[in-house]
Amino acid sequence: MALPMTEDERALADSVAAFARRSAPIAQTRIQFDALSAGTGPDPVWDAVVRQGLHNMHLPEAVGGSECGLPALAVVVEQLGMAMFPGPYLPTVLASAVAATASNGADGLLVAFDGGATGALVAGNRLTARPAAGGWEVKGTSDPSLGLPGAERVLVRAALADTPGGDLWFWLDRAEFDGPGTTAKVTPCEALDPTRSVGRLELAGHPIPHDRALAGVDPARVDLIVTSLLGAEASGIAAWCVETAVDYVRTRHQFGRPVGSFQAVQHKAALMLVRSEIACAAVWDAARAADDASDQQRLVAAQAALTAAPAGVDQALDCISMLGGIGFTWEHDAHLYWRRAVAVASAVGTEDAWSTRLGEAALHTQRDFSFIDEDTLPQLRARVAAVLDDVLALPDDEIATEGWAPTRGGARRARLAAEGLAAPHYPLPYGQDAGAVEQAVIADEFTRRGLDQPNTGIAEWVLPTLITHGTVEQRDRFVSATLRGELIWCQLFSEPGAGSDLAGLSTKARRVDGGWVLTGQKVWNSQAREADWGVCLARTDADAPKHKGLTYFLIEMASPGVDVRPLQQATGVWEFNEVFLDEVFVPDDCVVAGPGDGWRLAVTTLSNERLKMGTAKFGHGAAATVRQLLDGGEYGATRDEVVRVLGRNTARELSVGAMNLKTVLHRLHGTEDATGSATSVQKVFHAIAQREGSDALIRLLGPLGLVGSPEQPYVQDYLGVPAVLIGGGTIEIQLNVIAQRVLGLPR
Known part of the structure; x- marks a missing residue:
């Protein structure tokens, strides 16, 4: 999963990746380390960036830019991060993107950036401004800042000494750092990442005239831009590390077999992919919040800082360990990605500070993951609203059950099922055949009325299988009744001797007149005590390969020979069960599809989930x-x-x-x-x-x-x-x- 969402964004990403390979191969970058880290000398790579129009794509059209937005800019940064693109690109677009948020005073600065001026952003808290004749005086020494040595324009934040919480945003021209007696100085630092310059800004009562000040810079939006773009580069680093490590272990041999065949290596590679995709999702969510309210921006800015930036560091170190000794050499590029990842995470700020900020924000605000508005699908919305208003007038007479089992019956549930709203994603006549947008509109109408959408428990997985593979009689018998809350289901798949190896189950089914007789033991069955019916996998052909000798049965839980025994867990409560099947008869009309089709149907059952709309409900650690x-x-x-x-x-x-x-x-x-x-x-x-x-x-x-x-x-x-x-x-x-x-x- 990369940042691009649309075909246009994917085309942009491909174009930028090709540009980076062509204009700045890493072998060429290595030759220029000294000049790049000092910010000195001519930069043909930056000239290529300007010719390509990547430097101003996010700037307002009024100053010559393309006004493409933060998500597209993040796509570019991610691709350049993946390519270890050198020089002032990221520091420059950080400065220009922040400057573009000002309500006044930034036009001259933005025109310079549109013309190809390089830039840097100095936004720490170590500079102090006081009012002075004609403007302000600023003093202090900044934190190390990316791209500062060599930057032609520098956007600076200073704290107003006499205004708690107040900021002064202004910009400096590189010419101010030259000459005797200057009160502004840039001191280069030895950069951890040798492909970019790093330096400190020293101001000794430096005068800032009124026309250099920017007004209306929103701190929440600044944080969003900074963490989105730095996070996007970390996401690109993380993606490169996965690809590089996996390519290596796929072909590298040890002990007579590919290193990638060892389970420990496979698990580390898989966790690297997990980390990469989570980082990417965090950055994507932050970038798309560019037009959201400030409270939403504060949430996702902190999220990107906490998730994406550290991921790059961890990913690069894991990549080096997967590569082994070769990855720890100066000649391999992995250490360059590691260095840059550490630099990016350092520029973002400390995890403790960001976790505090996100925690305070989360006390009062929740992330809005909606992708529709009140005008989306108005006819559907009106139709659903009318039904739900009628439902609210009906008695709330559902019958509660124990444990995790869903409630039973009730007038409201019956009406919702009749209208196809108990499971709107199901096809007609059981649901509305609702796609993602339709489901979101329906869910919104439920939320507006404080109504919970019906939950069928284990049947969330069972019913799609019956709808797809069951007979007409099976669908007529089970689907609508379950949606009305008249039937509760359990799943009889797991066994004590099989565990996660579902195909290794040993429950047997033998053919008899009119049906099958099942014998075996199932375990970890939630809702089995409350269930009316269960879906059960049993082996019907002992001679077939283990995935092919299974059959999918529907078992009435009140049948003779079914013995449900609650399992007490370490929590002290009973949420699961073990189920013993002792010569349980199952008629032929309760076999789904046919003998031997069980594995295919089980995969369908386990893969069916109602579409998630962005919410994440954690059962633990919420x-x-x-x-x-x-x-x-x-x-x-x-x-x-x-x-x-x-x-x-x-x-x-x-x-x-x-x-x-x-x-x-x-x-x-x-x-x-x-x-x-x-x-x-x-x-x-x-x-x-x-x-x-x-x-x-x-x-x-x-x-x-x-x-x-x-x-x-x-x-x-x-x-x-x-x-x-x-x-x-x-x-x-x-x-x-x-x-x-x-x-x-x-x-």
């Missing part, structure tokens, strides 16, 4: 749980520590939400990845994020962690984490899938 702890005030840590955990846990949820929405939009644009990598990545990261979030939560408790009753939500949150690490296939199995099916590593 930001909402951290907010609850903060509100209760019983934590053993300091408030600042809790807020930082809230920030980090929010970042994880925002990452999943961004990936969900990006997947939906790819589907709308017809640019969905054929490998299905997004689904596998989301499953892995969803589990890892909950583990890390819940672990961070429990470390805040102090003495409160001594209380282990089921009513204590925080310890219970942590004790329940194994359910997400194991359920639906362990993380390790998912990593195998990513490594072998997505990355193409050898088995």
